[in-house]
Amino acid sequence: MAKVPIKPITLKELAAMLELSQSTVSRIINGEATAHRIAEETQQRVLHAAALNGYVANTMARGLRQKRTYTIGVIVPEISEGYSTTVISGIEDELLKDGYFYFVASHRHRDDLLEGYPRMMLARSVEGIIAVDSSMSEDLPVPVVSISGHDRRDGVINIELDHDQAAHLALAHLKSLGHKLIAFIKGQAFSSDTVLRWQAIVQAARDLQIEIDDRLVVQLQSPEPGPDPGQEMTRQLLQTNHPFTAIFAFNDVTAIGAISALREAGLRVPKDISVLGFDDIKAASMHHPPLTTIHQPLRSMGQVAASTLLSLIRNEIPHPQPEAITVYPKLVVRKSTGHTALHSEAAAQGAEEQSPATGKDEAAS
Amino acid sequence: MAKVPIKPITLKELAAMLELSQSTVSRIINGEATAHRIAEETQQRVLHAAALNGYVANTMARGLRQKRTYTIGVIVPEISEGYSTTVISGIEDELLKDGYFYFVASHRHRDDLLEGYPRMMLARSVEGIIAVDSSMSEDLPVPVVSISGHDRRDGVINIELDHDQAAHLALAHLKSLGHKLIAFIKGQAFSSDTVLRWQAIVQAARDLQIEIDDRLVVQLQSPEPGPDPGQEMTRQLLQTNHPFTAIFAFNDVTAIGAISALREAGLRVPKDISVLGFDDIKAASMHHPPLTTIHQPLRSMGQVAASTLLSLIRNEIPHPQPEAITVYPKLVVRKSTGHTALHSEAAAQGAEEQSPATGKDEAAS
DNA sequence: GGCGGGTGCGCAATCGATTGCGCACCCAGG
């Protein structure tokens, strides 16, 4: 089992052993032998010696010359929460399959890092960059694919959710449960989804004839990840004393914070107030009650981003390039939403019973 | 906002602009100016121009010359859950500070990947590897730091939790709440913590004079991440009909699964059954009820691993190297544990009241 | 005027692989 790891042999040494030039050996190793008319016998000789000596080309030397590294960079806001990491695991699926590796860097919304990381990655000759929920402020000399970044920049392909459909699914669901007084928690200003999502909600509300009461609309302020900002805004919502029967949160983590605040105020979810999340991260199904949420196919967004980026790198995407690739949401009904009790106690009671606790839900994607 | 599209500038170009030689510029950039008697004014000129043009040395070229890559590899079982990702974010903190980048690869417990990834990383000349909850089967020619991997291999430094203390904290907590019939859910066989943790539990139980009933000990089987395996084993535990008043789960996600199973069976947590988790991942504090758990300083374990690895790489750790670096657990009491009702209804009632819902807990580390 | 000692910086090789040209050799045909 214990192979002795020896000092890697270089091309020069290998060539010397074989009494051939480096060029020849290099060509054979790289499978360009026939294109250069190298004798079959020589090829075998070289290949054999290479295998015997465990020759592996030095990645840096090769990278320096070819300007190829088979490496890409992934830039995320934050590494420890459900959104980015699910996307990353989708990215990984695709990349490693093709022999690419990736660097990860999280900028935590710090502008200097948002600027610096792409640069540092370029210094490492990444062949492309995937930005997750982060807007790139500069044009980069490599292909860029952006996930939920709505920058509309030349050459940058966006992977984005169909927000209109998402908003429609969400509001139609709440409406079907009888909700009319719906509170909204918008995302932080820095999140690239915030604006589009809100526009879509406004439009969907109009289509479904749901009225949006401005006093029931709040926006996350604290840049902190985790449920606290959502909890905080929900408290604020409760303090204003405007009645509502449902909350549509910007994401699942916010929804979880909202539920904490509601509980704190003695309100039951979903009996008194329904809470609808967004994203469908792992924690959504693990929560109690399991969150009804709008599922974003995060993992496959990562996969699509990665395979699109590879295509761009290989120049396989004809111009004009598409500006965006749309993916579609799904409504996942779990237990944090129910019929509103405000207009019909009976309906509310029914809602309680409508889905007996089976312990199973469609968490797995 | 729109700066120049950043095509990295090279040393040669920068030197040309400044009408200096590459050597001089290189020396200044690398802080070897004084050692080479470069005029203070020239230094300022160079530094300024470098900053202005966002010069960053090409890592490949530098690496080629210095035989350094400033890159390490991180191997994790799985990327999308709380344990690894928290560790990774700790790793990132330390590494990027020192100009290192890292590759991530997740093996999902597949042996071929567990073998293959280290190899591929070596081919990319990583200077070291951090293995998170994964055992490396071979000796590697670079420094390795392992987090919760109990392999005891020469040259591999382990970052490990003080399991004895953890077990003691956990059992003492349960005992203090009156629990005597404690069920245990052990980790999957592949998790490197499983054995040590269990040994520590057995020892702590002995010390605290708690009896472990073998019929109340189950082990996670399914390799699947997420709460399902925990839920499954808890159902099994319930079916055997041996009474118990508390469950000590292998980790928080398992605890969450356990709580689902208990609810499903009509049992309340913590009123009927207390559940104690392990790890203190983000989801633990977000759950309802918030999990009482044994906190592992995951983030700082990542930081320690990274800084230790960097020291190893720099050869700053004198021989004989330590075999392990121990970090310490903390008991975080939230709301999933309470006095057992089995022996004293009064005590149980008291427990209910003992911690009023404040909505605040010590989740943040 | 020549020499010694600072000062301040440059030349060119080097890391290991890739790659655009080009060259030597052989054989057959004219």
Next chain:
DNA sequence: CCTGGGTGCGCAATCGATTGCGCACCCGCC
């Protein structure tokens, strides 16, 4: 004998940075 066309492979530049030497210039002093 010379030429033309294969065949089989090598020369040397190149990628971008680092680094061991070394050199030019200036000043003051004997």
